[in-house]
Amino acid sequence: MATATSAQRREQARRDYDAFLAACPTRELLSTLSDKWTALVIAALADGPRRHGELARRIAGVSQKMLTQTLRGLERDGLVTRSVTVSMPVRVDYELTPLGRELLPVMAAIKEWAETHMDRVLQARARFEGP
Amino acid sequence: MATATSAQRREQARRDYDAFLAACPTRELLSTLSDKWTALVIAALADGPRRHGELARRIAGVSQKMLTQTLRGLERDGLVTRSVTVSMPVRVDYELTPLGRELLPVMAAIKEWAETHMDRVLQARARFEGP
DNA sequence: CAGTATCCCAACGGATACTG
DNA sequence: CAGTATCCGTTGGGATACTG
Numbered sequence A, B: 001m002a003t004a005t006s007a008q009r010r011e012q013a014r015r016d017y018d019a020f021l022a023a024c025p026t027r028e029l030l031s032t033l034s035d036k037w038t039a040l041v042i043a044a045l046a047d048g049p050r051r052h053g054e055l056a057r058r059i060a061g062v063s064q065k066m067l068t069q070t071l072r073g074l075e076r077d078g079l080v081t082r083s084v085t086v087s088m089p090v091r092v093d094y095e096l097t098p099l100g101r102e103l104l105p106v107m108a109a110i111k112e113w114a115e116t117h118m119d120r121v122l123q124a125r126a127r128f129e130g131p
Numbered sequence C: 001c002a003g004t005a006t007c008c009c010a011a012c013g014g015a016t017a018c019t020g
Numbered sequence D: 001c002a003g004t005a006t007c008c009g010t011t012g013g014g015a016t017a018c019t020g
Helices: A006-016 A025-033 A038-044 A052-058 A064-076 A098-129 B006-016 B025-033 B038-044 B052-058 B064-076 B098-129
Strands: A080-085 A091-096 B080-085 B091-096
Touching: A006 B098, A025 A038, A025 B098, A038 A052, A038 A064, A038 A098, A052 A064, A052 A091, A064 A080, A064 B098, A091 A098, A098 B006, A098 B025, A098 B064, A098 B098, B025 B038, B038 B052, B038 B064, B038 B098, B052 B064, B052 B091, B064 B080, B091 B098
Parallel strands: none
Antiparallel strands: A080 A091, B080 B091
């Protein structure tokens, strides 16, 4: 039913999916979302399409193997589109899909939480290792 | 300055931390948060203290090695407390700290997003592999 | 530039057995 | 019950070299 409201869809999902169950496909999706580079890639695409090289430069430390792999995964899951412009040299742009854009605030929140609370975590670590 | 407002702290954090940088400690924290089991453990502690065994049963498929390891990491980072009641047999309770409780809505959002949008992701995958 | 293909080591993480 | 210790296969992920 394409006319389901988002509230209805959420209710339906609650019946169908439960990430606490090992067999649930959600578990795998959660793994993808929790991937080392996913949050950063999604965040880097927040402001619009980006080329492969732009992403590589923006996300310091990512190897191009991992970047490609992460992007492929996101493309496969319908979160990112990949468009090739045939020229010389080739140009490839990645962009969030509507679905990916729905994920954006959630992922951004994690990245932001980490940045905002880093101090307190470092203090906690000092206390934990320390005495 | 313990009297800094949260807005001030956020602004300060923006100056100090940037997860796009490889050397930033945030990168490591982001890894912890993006850990395979972290989201589920945090979610399982949402409603109050839980014993080790309770968590193991709630989070299907987690080995006790991974559960312990995840809990230790969260404890180290000041997100979870571990309290031992000396009796026979020993009783150990885990509980979110105030800091951990601040993280809860963020992690819950991911788990919920995954459960809510699983359908569309599965459809995207079918389209990707399919034709 | 964007990407694939290898090689290869380190870690992740499960199974099992043992302790207080 | 709550953990530690060990073994050991699987995967993650970097470095490098090569292609359209």
